[in-house]
Amino acid sequence: MEKYKTLEIVPKTPNSPVFHLYLNRPYIHNALSRDFFSEFPKALSSLDENPNVSVIILSGHGDHFCSGIDLKTLNSISQPLSNDRGRTAERLRREIKGLQAAITALELCRKPVIAGIHGACIGGGIDIVTACDIRYCTEDAFFSVKEVDLAITADLGTLQRLPSIVGYGNAIELALTGRRFSGLEAKALGLVSRVFGSKDAMDEGLRAVAEGIAAKSPLAVTGTKAVLLRSRDMSLEQGLDYVATWNSATLLSDDLTEAVSAHSQKRKPVFAKL
Numbered sequence: 001m002e003k004y005k006t007l008e009i010v011p012k013t014p015n016s017p018v019f020h021l022y023l024n025r026p027y028i029h030n031a032l033s034r035d036f037f038s039e040f041p042k043a044l045s046s047l048d049e050n051p052n053v054s055v056i057i058l059s060g061h062g063d064h065f066c067s068g069i070d071l072k073t074l075n076s077i078s079q080p081l082s083n084d085r086g087r088t089a090e091r092l093r094r095e096i097k098g099l100q101a102a103i104t105a106l107e108l109c110r111k112p113v114i115a116g117i118h119g120a121c122i123g124g125g126i127d128i129v130t131a132c133d134i135r136y137c138t139e140d141a142f143f144s145v146k147e148v149d150l151a152i153t154a155d156l157g158t159l160q161r162l163p164s165i166v167g168y169g170n171a172i173e174l175a176l177t178g179r180r181f182s183g184l185e186a187k188a189l190g191l192v193s194r195v196f197g198s199k200d201a202m203d204e205g206l207r208a209v210a211e212g213i214a215a216k217s218p219l220a221v222t223g224t225k226a227v228l229l230r231s232r233d234m235s236l237e238q239g240l241d242y243v244a245t246w247n248s249a250t251l252l253s254d255d256l257t258e259a260v261s262a263h264s265q266k267r268k269p270v271f272a273k274l
């Protein structure tokens with residue numbers, strides 16, 4: 001397993017198809033540095049390509065899930081490179097697009113990513129979790145779309161993804177106020193699906209749901225993720241056309257035969273890895 005400065009990858013248990021990806025700068029509450037933005041897509045790609053991985057759980061080491069962008073990194077990004085404003089602006093645009101790509105890597109990963117959020121989830125932390133497939137949190141979790149308070153228009157995906165998760169009205173209220181909201185409010189808004197009383201209880205909930213998904217047809221799981229994400233950004237007609245094309249390829253797999261046989265033989269299905 002590759003070593004990272006800002007991340008740690010651990011199989012849930014030996015031989016488990018569930019892998020834990022941890023944000024790993026606990027001394028600074030997992031603030032997002034330049035190293036994070038270059039390592040995160042590499043780590044996700046390595047998990048995506050590893051046939052032994054079926055589901056990824058994303059959480060943070062230490063007291064908080066994520067304290068947003070590292071303020072030192074933010075400061076360095078916003079420094080002009082030269083006296084040429086045009087060149088500086090062009091470089092900044094490319095840099096922002098690079099940071100965006102690191103977050104979008106969560107959606108490009110074929111395997112489901114489940115976020116387990118405890119403590120703070122602020123700014124860039126919201127960019128990350130809104131690009132995850134499932135979100136759970138602890139009762140002590142708190143959230144803030146904080147960018148507006150740092151004089152930034154959030155630019156790594158929250159403004160694009162949050163409205164389809166919590167609705168436009170809730171998204172704009174959270175983004176314009178930057179106010180803190182609790183895990184229980186996040187559940188009421190639909191930002192998270194479940195709230196747990198403790199981190200241990202959440203870890204157990206994450207493990208159970210991840211193992212449940214990992215036991216299903218990998219082709220059906222990756223297809224469900226891909227089609228839902230693409231359909232979010234398409235018309236109904238385009239989405240239906242996309243899934244027809246997808247299934248015209250994947251319905252011919254052995255997974256369908258195996259699922260139907262296992263059902264009639266009252267046994268658990270066994271699927272090839274992806």
Ligand SMILES: CC/C=C\C=C\CC(=O)SCCNC(=O)CCNC(=O)[C@H](O)C(C)(C)COP(=O)(O)OP(=O)(O)OC[C@H]1O[C@@H](n2cnc3c(N)ncnc32)[C@H](O)[C@@H]1OP(=O)(O)O
Pocket residue numbers: 027028029031032063064066067068069070071072074077096099120122123124125146147150152155156
């Ligand atoms: C191009 C732009 C791209 C992306 C932009 C993204 C925008 C954002 O992410 S906006 C959000 C930025 N983050 C914040 O404003 C959060 C700042 N942190 C906090 O509010 C708190 O630290 C906390 C997360 C609520 C935790 O509070 P607490 O438990 O009381 O710990 P602290 O004593 O505050 O923190 C310990 C230590 O860590 C430093 N630190 C915390 N967060 C960051 C950070 N994001 N960047 C850099 N440093 C951070 C904090 O300053 C403390 O350092 P000391 O040296 O010990 O003082």
